[in-house]
Amino acid sequence: MAIEITMPALSPTMEKGTLAKWLVKEGDTIKSGDVIAEIETDKATMEVEAVDEGTVAKILVAEGSEDVAVGTPIVVIAEEGEDASDVKPAAAPAPAAAPAPKKEEVFEDTPKAPVTSVAVADPAIPAGTKMVSTTVREALRDAMAEEMRKDANVFVMGEEVAEYQGAYKVTQGLLQEFGPDRVIDTPITEHGFAGLGSGAAFAGLKPVIEFMTFNFAMQAIDHIINSSAKTRYMSGGLVSSPIVFRGPNGAAARVGAQHSQNYASWYAHVPGLIVIAPYDAADAKGLLKAAIRNPNPVVFLENELLYGESFDVPDLDDYVLPIGKARVCREGTDVTIVSYSIAVGESLKAADKLAEEGISAEVIDLRTIRPLDIDTVIESVKKTNRCVVAEEGWPTCSVSSEVSAQLMEKAFDWLDAPVTRATNVDVPLPYANNLEKLALLNAGDIVKAAKAVCYKD
């Protein structure tokens, strides 16, 4: 029986890669452990080893092919006794990869199916503005680059941000444009560089501190809270703390319990911090630019799974969004779904499903967690009288808890059903693929909660 080798996932977030080089040719005999090919991902070049013995029967993906999706069959190995020339691939190879993308799109991952929604125009974008499809990763990079061009006080510091271009390639190209004084690789200590950034901000610079993920920022939380968030207050207003702490937050894909946590409610708890968690690329760009210009400390929570997703970004010279303003990203009349970050995508999917069942859902992206734009939520609830808060995170003392509590206090008389939360399961995120999926919030959970508050389940 012929063995089909597929494009392997060499990192938890890899969705596709370049088949850089074949080290074997058809007819070669291979044994377990032989290196048969080299694959380039957005992070590194890695070798593919054969697991089984046999003969290379058919190479399905040519050397140099880019954007080969994970799981695509790349080679067929004939086992002992089989005639290599007879072996046929078990399934047709995946469609040919897209043409080589432009340089700045190298890390653009395959967009997932677009989420249809009734668009509500963002007042910040003039009518007729050209929209450019951009990944969240590129939008964040563009925001930093634009602010760095504008203001020499802005610099980026963190682990792997310079030579390596960012652990998730968000700082791509910055070292080349701005040099090592402004794009700084640090020794490995989140506590150290968060503290150093705090001091640089006290001295008038505007640091953008990248945490490889916010899971590692737990080590730095004393400087985020006690140094950055309190110094203006404790100095009677005279020492300013203009600093941005940014990086991926929330669950990624199969990175385990210690690397899969949403810290939005942790930071949103702290007076003196601004907390932003955008969903799409335009918000990521407009809000990161606003965060860098803001004279206060900002915790800017990104999402690793969204980095490769593409969205329309307005082609404007200086696209800056207001901090503290939620966005109605889909209008509806029967139920309000309040969300932020990656859960907005699930909420929009849920709204599509609910529409099929005759329920019109309004979806609100909070965008800023602190200060919370509860007024926009209340206005919506006054219209729909029902509310589900959807959050990719734990339920206890969460952002969704806070939204629920404020609705109880401020919109109780407009509610026809209890405000309901749709969140992750309240356990450390399991590592196993099936369990991880079950523990994370998805559109189905939101649909269920929405139907419940509409008394239609």
Added chain:
Amino acid sequence: MPRARMKELEPIEILSVLDEDGNFDKELAPDIADEKLIAIFRAMAKARLFDERLLNLQRQGKLGTFAPVRGQEAAQVGAVAAIEASDWLVPSFRETAAMLWRGASLEDIFIFTAGYNEGLAIPDDSNDLPTCVPVASQLPHAVGIAYAQKYRQTGSVVMAFFGDGATSEGDFHEALNFAGVFEVPVVFVCQNNQWAISVPRAKQTRAHSLAQKAIAYGFPGIQVDGNDVLAVLKAARDAVTRAREDCLPTLIECVTYRMGVHTTADDPTVYRDEEEVEEWEDRDPIERLRLHMRSRGLLDDKAEDAMAEELKDEIESAWKSARDTMEGLTDPSMMFDHLFAEPTTPLRAQRNAFEALRDDRKAANE
């Protein structure tokens, strides 16, 4: 394949200039004008008197908890006397003497010690940071500020203070490591006062000295007699020159002694012997400088009495004016000030709700 001694590392120096009787080593002494030495003596005496007044007011319930400086005047004033007005002081929480030398007003320190953040405000023309209470967390800040000086090419250097206990914190290691790697103009001044509340220096580290920790970060360390203001000044000047000219850090360990309480909430008699305190009283930094200056004819009874009178008047007048200022700081709504550059919508709403509640209470009481 040798097994041999590693290349000789830079040795750790020790430095002492002035002995307990006020005699000094002319070769080692820093070059200093008589007026400056008198100013240093005055600053040390002022810090001692002010400390006593603060303690006295705290015991009367008029001020909050604070950390007295008694015994560390030379280690602080000697160090900051080596930096310029345009340089940066990054203090810990016991640097009253250093802050006074740098121009902090007695009135502000009274106001802060009474509990008002307004007293921590830094004058517009000063670069210094306010008091930092979380132990050692000011050290990465100092390195960040030093990075900013290097990046902007200001020519300024940063002097950061901390205690022996702080050297056990991760912040200490991280700050010194970054300072070495980034080569920034910073001087780390460790006030080894022998006690971290009740924990003696020997229980912080098994290392022979704190100064030697610099070796691990790749820059010079020096241990000085911290009760000898001339030695501290000499070591600090060398370090400041290294920072300013070569953009390199230095660690100075000032061996000194906390002659008083850790803070006003502490009673050291339960954990340390009175004999130890008496031994260090004999090495009182102010007394040593006093004897030295008298022997050089820079000080006499008349000048000393006049100075003491002036300082007492200055302190009393600052206390009076602090009380007047604090009268105006009693609006409770001020607790909502300075949280952000501009108040956020929820903060404004909270302030309004607070004020309404207060008005209601006031009306109910009337």
